[in-house]
Amino acid sequence: MSTDLGRAAQRSRTVELGMPTVAADPHGHLRGIESFPAAAHKALADTQLRRNLGHATRTIRAKRAAVVSEVDDWEELRRAGESIKADTMARLPELLLQLEEQVTARGGTVHWARDAEEANRIVVDLVRGTGADEVVKVKSMATQETGLNEALEAAGVAAFETDLAELIVQLSHDRPSHFLVPAIHRNRAEIREIFLREMPDVDPALTDEPRRLAMAARAHLRRKFLTARVGISGVNFAVAETGTLSVVESEGNGRMCLTLPDTLITVMGVEKVVPTWRDLEVFLQLLPRSSTGERMNPYTSTWTGVTPGDGPQTFHLVLLDNGRSNVLASPDGRQALHCIRCSACLNVCPVYERTGGHAYGSIYPGPIGAVLSPQLTGISGPDDVNASLPYASSLCGACFDACPVRIDIPHLLVQQRAAAVAAHTRPTGQDLTMQAAAIAMTTPARFKLAEKALGIGRVLAGRKGRITGLPWPMSGWTNARDLPAPPAETFRQWWSRTHGEDA
Amino acid sequence: MSARDSGDAAERSSTREIVLARLRTARDAGNPATPVVVTREFATTGRLAPGSAAVLERLDETLTDYRATVYRVGSEAGVADAVAGVLAQAGSIVVPPGLPGEWLTGYRGDVRRDGPPLSVDELDAVDAVVTGAAVAIADTGTFVLSSAASDQGRRAITLVPDHHVCVIHAADVVCSVPEAIARLDPSSPLTFVSGPSATSDIELDRVEGVHGPRRLDVVLVGP
Numbered sequence: 073m074s075t076d077l078g079r080a081a082q083r084s085r086t087v088e089l090g091m092p093t094v095a096a097d098p099h100g101h102l103r104g105i106e107s108f109p110a111a112a113h114k115a116l117a118d119t120q121l122r123r124n125l126g127h128a129t130r131t132i133r134a135k136r137a138a139v140v141s142e143v144d145d146w147e148e149l150r151r152a153g154e155s156i157k158a159d160t161m162a163r164l165p166e167l168l169l170q171l172e173e174q175v176t177a178r179g180g181t182v183h184w185a186r187d188a189e190e191a192n193r194i195v196v197d198l199v200r201g202t203g204a205d206e207v208v209k210v211k212s213m214a215t216q217e218t219g220l221n222e223a224l225e226a227a228g229v230a231a232f233e234t235d236l237a238e239l240i241v242q243l244s245h246d247r248p249s250h251f252l253v254p255a256i257h258r259n260r261a262e263i264r265e266i267f268l269r270e271m272p273d274v275d276p277a278l279t280d281e282p283r284r285l286a287m288a289a290r291a292h293l294r295r296k297f298l299t300a301r302v303g304i305s306g307v308n309f310a311v312a313e314t315g316t317l318s319v320v321e322s323e324g325n326g327r328m329c330l331t332l333p334d335t336l337i338t339v340m341g342v343e344k345v346v347p348t349w350r351d352l353e354v355f356l357q358l359l360p361r362s363s364t365g366e367r368m369n370p371y372t373s374t375w376t377g378v379t380p381g382d383g384p385q386t387f388h389l390v391l392l393d394n395g396r397s398n399v400l401a402s403p404d405g406r407q408a409l410h411c412i413r414c415s416a417c418l419n420v421c422p423v424y425e426r427t428g429g430h431a432y433g434s435i436y437p438g439p440i441g442a443v444l445s446p447q448l449t450g451i452s453g454p455d456d457v458n459a460s461l462p463y464a465s466s467l468c469g470a471c472f473d474a475c476p477v478r479i480d481i482p483h484l485l486v487q488q489r490a491a492a493v494a495a496h497t498r499p500t501g502q503d504l505t506m507q508a509a510a511i512a513m514t515t516p517a518r519f520k521l522a523e524k525a526l527g528i529g530r531v532l533a534g535r536k537g538r539i540t541g542l543p544w545p546m547s548g549w550t551n552a553r554d555l556p557a558p559p560a561e562t563f564r565q566w567w568s569r570t571h572g573e574d575a
Numbered sequence: 576m577s578a579r580d581s582g583d584a585a586e587r588s589s590t591r592e593i594v595l596a597r598l599r600t601a602r603d604a605g606n607p608a609t610p611v612v613v614t615r616e617f618a619t620t621g622r623l624a625p626g627s628a629a630v631l632e633r634l635d636e637t638l639t640d641y642r643a644t645v646y647r648v649g650s651e652a653g654v655a656d657a658v659a660g661v662l663a664q665a666g667s668i669v670v671p672p673g674l675p676g677e678w679l680t681g682y683r684g685d686v687r688r689d690g691p692p693l694s695v696d697e698l699d700a701v702d703a704v705v706t707g708a709a710v711a712i713a714d715t716g717t718f719v720l721s722s723a724a725s726d727q728g729r730r731a732i733t734l735v736p737d738h739h740v741c742v743i744h745a746a747d748v749v750c751s752v753p754e755a756i757a758r759l760d761p762s763s764p765l766t767f768v769s770g771p772s773a774t775s776d777i778e779l780d781r782v783e784g785v786h787g788p789r790r791l792d793v794v795l796v797g798p
């Protein structure tokens with residue numbers, strides 16, 4: 073059947089319709105309005121933000137390290153996760169067809185969407201078809217990416233975010249800044265203020281004790297859950313073999329959205345498919361320990377199509393491309409599609425910890441966002457803000473070590489820098505600087521040469537020890553940040569001096 | 576079928592073909608020269624034998640660690656007393672259609688069987704729910720409810736009431752996640768439960784008690 077379809081597609085359409093495409097603006101929330109250096113400069117000035125992020129990421133790093141160390145075969149699990157995802161990408165169209173067949177056989181309806189706008193239109197029409205004017209939502213990156221809430225609002229449908237952090241973001245008219253905890257940039261005192269201001273029925277004596285804040289959210293959403301007619305969710309893993317979908321969560325808001333409404337609409341990026349049920353034995357070990365630093369998250373729900381007498385009796389699954397085909401076409405770059413959105417790479421990233429998620433513009437922040445967003449959107453030219461994202465890293469490698477599916481993010485960052493440079497017709501200062509750095513980093517001998525050249529930096533820095541402005545082409549870099557003066561001696565220089573051999 | 580419906584259907588199928596064609600082109604362009612080999616070198620059997628005293632001990636620890644309260648009973652005969660004990664304050668409970676009646680012989684309150692199904696408001700009005708479990712995982716402090724099992728029931732009954740009492744038998748306790756996945760049939764809805772409802776959304780600290788049951792008691796039957 074699949075070959076017939078392929079042939080039909082070739083017959084009936086011009087070639088470019090079948091070409092992998094990027095997510096064109098204004099399709100969704102994959103681009104910010106200013107470049108990373110400009111946005112980061114502002115974020116760095118916000119000391120409250122830096123304190124909140126520093127505290128939260130320190131907490132989660134310690135928890136993750138503790139539960140990962142309990143697992144003797146963690147490295148084997150990572151390798152399994154990596155290979156299952158690579159295998160999935162190599163068979164993606166066939167696996168999606170299998171998923172569609174299974175979901176349909178079990179009473180669900182499958183829709184395909186080329187881009188964010190199309191996905192939103194499908195969902196809006198489905199909601200309208202039910203006659204409902206409100207929906208309850210469980211946190212989903214896919215619908216954040218498409219900007220579904222805005223589309224629903226424009227159609228007169230109120231969308232209620234039910235995840236605590238997502239609720240905080242929605243009530244404060246803010247944007248998410250982290251996969252797992254979209255309100256990671258808010259501390260408890262700020263959350264209390266938001267609740268007091270925005271929840272009409274809240275107890276004015278609310279304190280900033282986390283338990284009390286959680287109770288306030290429970291009271292606020294309880295009636296909504298019990299009366300909701302339409303639920304909207306994303307997916308963590310979709311099993312092609314059985315048509316089974318899964319949502320991994322903590323609070324029970326996901327269970328509410330998946331169980332109580334009459335109609336469930338689920339939106340998933342095409343890369344979320346996995347071949348077999350058995351594959352969950354790997355991902356249900358990797359994901360909770362990497363994301364919340366728990367042995368297991370409180371609730372994971374799985375469902376297959378429609379089950380008579382249990383849960384929604386109408387089920388729609390929307391499969392979203394929105395630039396993923398562009399990422400898939402790159403032999404290395406497609407690794408970015410392996411991401412299971414655990415956010416471990418965000419939590420260990422020294423750049424993310426200081427700038428927060430908003431500086432990345434796209435709803436996918438941090439190291440993975442820096443390589444995924446520019447691939448999803450493509451780089452339109454020198455002024456494309458996403459071209460600056462691959463520079464949002466010191467290439468320290470912590471993200472690779474933390475990644476449960478071993479995505480080689482540092483490699484992708486360097487590769488995306490090259491792509492960003494290639495997109496420019498006339499090179500900018502930043503390009504040349506980065507190109508030089510990228511070339512320098514390719515071989516040890518060149519790196520050594522570059523390090524010798526760093527001595528010049530010390531002269532430029534002078535007594536203050538900070539380089540605040542460099543002559544062109546380096547000025548593209550220092551416009552947005554002060555550089556610490558290079559060390560008097562690099563590690564290699566020190567090694568060869570003290571060990572008397574050529575490093 | 577109206578003209579509009581058939582137009583929609585045609586548009587839907589052409590979108591599908593376009594997305595699939597794009598993905599095929601992209602897949603072919605990006606595929607590695609040699610086929611991907613999936614490696615599964617991790618442990619598929621646990622450190623502790625299923626059903627053993629050691630695996631129950633570990634389950635007790637991990638459940639407790641995530642704020643479930645565990646009551647150990649040596650045999651099936653002890654279940655009724657344990658259930659009655661944890662439900663001392665509960666005026667009414669809901670149970671799935673096939674829950675063994677013997678588990679409730681010590682309970683004095685109002686028992687509502689979920690068959691025919693109770694409404695959401697009725698579920699909201701009961702104080703607690705009692706169920707069995709399909710399998711439990713000692714490594715992670717998890718039990719799994721299967722909607723196909725008559726002593727576990729449809730998903731809503733373990734979600735809306737604020738207090739969940741789950742009876743787990745030694746025979747259903749495994750050590751690791753792979754062992755549990757191998758025992759489960761995903762064709763009916765499953766819920767993996769690890770502790771009471773919780774959130775890590777405020778400064779990444781785990782706080783118990785949000786939308787799901789805020790109190791979770793486990794009666795663990797076995798050595």
Ligand code: SF4
Nearest residue numbers: 411412414415417475
């Ligand atoms: S790239 Fe890896 S570490 Fe980062 S969110 Fe994705 S899976 Fe997690």
